[in-house]
Amino acid sequence: MSDDALAEFADVVMRIAREIDPNGPQAPDIVPLTGTEALVMRWVHHNPGASPSAVAKATALQRSNCSVALRSLVAKGMIERQTAPDDARAVRLLPTPLADESVRKLHAFWVDRLRSALEGDDAGVEAAAALLARVEGGLRRGHDATTSPH
Structure with a gap:
């Protein structure tokens, strides 16, 4: 595949993301979130019961930035902190x-x-969703490889 084709693929993904942005002009009636808050909220929603450090690691956010987002999400009533029973x-x-x-x-x-x-x-x-999930996984693995200490 050519570099131009991959660049166009990325550009189309970005254009689609703008069109379905929940903060855009046709926004649904939901609690408004910043990009960082949305990233953290998405992870917690898919991984309920995760620890703050697990969320920071999974989202590749610095702990301080993740903590700020978590405090804001708690204040907005989107996330609840619970003490682990064990x-x-x-x-x-x-x-x-x-x-x-x-x-x-x-x-x-x-x-x-x-x-x-x-x-x-x-x-x-469904095939497009599978392809995009594969791209996301590959990008995440690539990010994890560049951020892990060796």
Whole structure:
């Protein structure tokens, strides 16, 4: 594959991301989040019960930046901190019902935008999603390799 084709692929992904941005002009009625807060919220929503250090590592955020985002998400009512039942020193992060509702509304917004854009022809969506997941995994592995101490 040519460099131009890969660059165009990345550019299309960025253009699509702008069109489905929940902070854009057609935004759904959800709790507004910064990019860092959205990154952290996405991880906690997919990994309820994770520790703050696990979230920082998984999102490749510095602990201080992750802590700021977590404090903000707690203040916005999106994340709840719970003491781990097996270790009173450990904290688990859980999405709140407000977070669940915001994610549901966000997913509905994305579905509506994409269905409209595809005009009823969703052929290839599953294959495209699989390809993008593979790209994400490869990028994450590449990032992990460059940030791990050797």
